Amino acid sequence: MEANLGHLQYLSVRIDSGMFVTKPSGSVRFLQPISDQHKPLPLVSAFQQPLRLPNRCRTVSFGASCYRENISGLTLETENFHPFDKDLLLKNKSHEVQPHLNGRCIYLVGMMGSGKTTIGKILAKELSYTFSDSDTLVEQEVGGTSVAEIFKLHGEGFFRDKETEVLRKLSLMHGFVISTGGGIVVRPINWKYMQKGISIWLDVPLEALAKRIAAVGTDSRPLLHHESGNAYTKAFRRLSILQEERGDAYTNANAKVCLGSLAAKLGFSDVCNLTPADIALEALVQIQTFLEQEDGYSTS
Numbered sequence: 049m050e051a052n053l054g055h056l057q058y059l060s061v062r063i064d065s066g067m068f069v070t071k072p073s074g075s076v077r078f079l080q081p082i083s084d085q086h087k088p089l090p091l092v093s094a095f096q097q098p099l100r101l102p103n104r105c106r107t108v109s110f111g112a113s114c115y116r117e118n119i120s121g122l123t124l125e126t127e128n129f130h131p132f133d134k135d136l137l138l139k140n141k142s143h144e145v146q147p148h149l150n151g152r153c154i155y156l157v158g159m160m161g162s163g164k165t166t167i168g169k170i171l172a173k174e175l176s177y178t179f180s181d182s183d184t185l186v187e188q189e190v191g192g193t194s195v196a197e198i199f200k201l202h203g204e205g206f207f208r209d210k211e212t213e214v215l216r217k218l219s220l221m222h223g224f225v226i227s228t229g230g231g232i233v234v235r236p237i238n239w240k241y242m243q244k245g246i247s248i249w250l251d252v253p254l255e256a257l258a259k260r261i262a263a264v265g266t267d268s269r270p271l272l273h274h275e276s277g278n279a280y281t282k283a284f285r286r287l288s289i290l291q292e293e294r295g296d297a298y299t300n301a302n303a304k305v306c307l308g309s310l311a312a313k314l315g316f317s318d319v320c321n322l323t324p325a326d327i328a329l330e331a332l333v334q335i336q337t338f339l340e341q342e343d344g345y346s347t348s
């Protein structure tokens with residue numbers, strides 16, 4: 049059962065206060081079916097209002113006004129809850145999605161700095177999958193040589209061949225969340241391997257990518273390392289060119305998390321306000337939508 053949280057809402061339902069959490073879309077989600085077995089309070093009305101705190105943490109105050117009719121006269125009780133627990137939301141969503149994956153691997157694709165590693169690790173933990181990183185596997189294949197060194201010593205073509213070989217091996221595996229290198233999308237053969245699993249594109253605005261990369265430096269990302277200028281400007285300039293060159297290769301992914309749309313949905317003016325947990329949750333929602341379309345299953 050869901051009720052929209054966009055405005056002050058009045059509900060007229062019988063609920064047990066321990067049975068709901070809020071969804072990032074701004075709706076209330078009941079964790080269990082509501083039934084008389086749970087001995088709920090006879091709830092006459094309830095209201096809730098999303099609050100924006102100065103530290104950007106979203107919380108929801110849920111006021112419940114309950115009239116108990118079994119006592120002589122009416123008793124009014126009002127409580128406030130803070131049910132916005134992202135860990136719980138993530139856990140619930142991954143429990144919903146996990147059985148429908150049938151062990152299929154999840155491939156995260158996106159530009160450098162889009163958060164494939166950060167989000168991939170969260171997804172792997174929540175889905176009880178193993179996290180892997182295609183760049184790390186390439187480095188291992190080349191005797192522990194870093195990606196930057198591989199580019200310097202052998203060139204990009206050599207790196208791309210190793211990347212494809214690593215992907216071929218991964219495509220035979222089950223139960224992995226894989227953070228891929230940003231350029232993996234350019235070779236059609238790589239898509240053939242990724243189609244064994246489910247691919248999800250983290251679509252992040254260039255400004256945010258450049259900010260993140262400027263913060264950590266370009267040493268480990270050889271394709272961004274030549275330009276002059278300050279770290280943000282050179283990252284932004286080079287990322288724009290790469291994005292242009294890659295065209296719409298990322299759109300081959302089965303599902304997409306668009307950070308711009310997600311921020312708007314959650315009421316943020318800037319994608320920088322989105323936490324990795326927000327993004328991981330949205331990734332699971334998008335994977336679920338893909339699976340529903342693919343298999344016709346529904347969790348609702």
Ligand SMILES: Nc1ncnc2c1ncn2[C@@H]1O[C@H](COP(=O)(O)OP(=O)(O)O)[C@@H](O)[C@H]1O
Nearest residue numbers: 159160161162163164165166260264322323324
């Ligand atoms: N949602 C986020 N908000 C802020 N910084 C992030 C977010 N996701 C990732 N980062 C930071 O951006 C940088 C690149 O992230 P990473 O996960 O390594 O990206 P990728 O694997 O796609 O290259 C890291 O320093 C990481 O901490």
Ligand SMILES: O=C(O)C1=C[C@@H](OP(=O)(O)O)[C@@H](O)[C@H](O)C1
Nearest residue numbers: 159160161183229230231269270
């Ligand atoms: O976009 C690219 O072509 C690359 C992205 C890098 O991975 P990340 O996306 O993990 O930074 C790495 O594979 C290599 O530096 C090339």
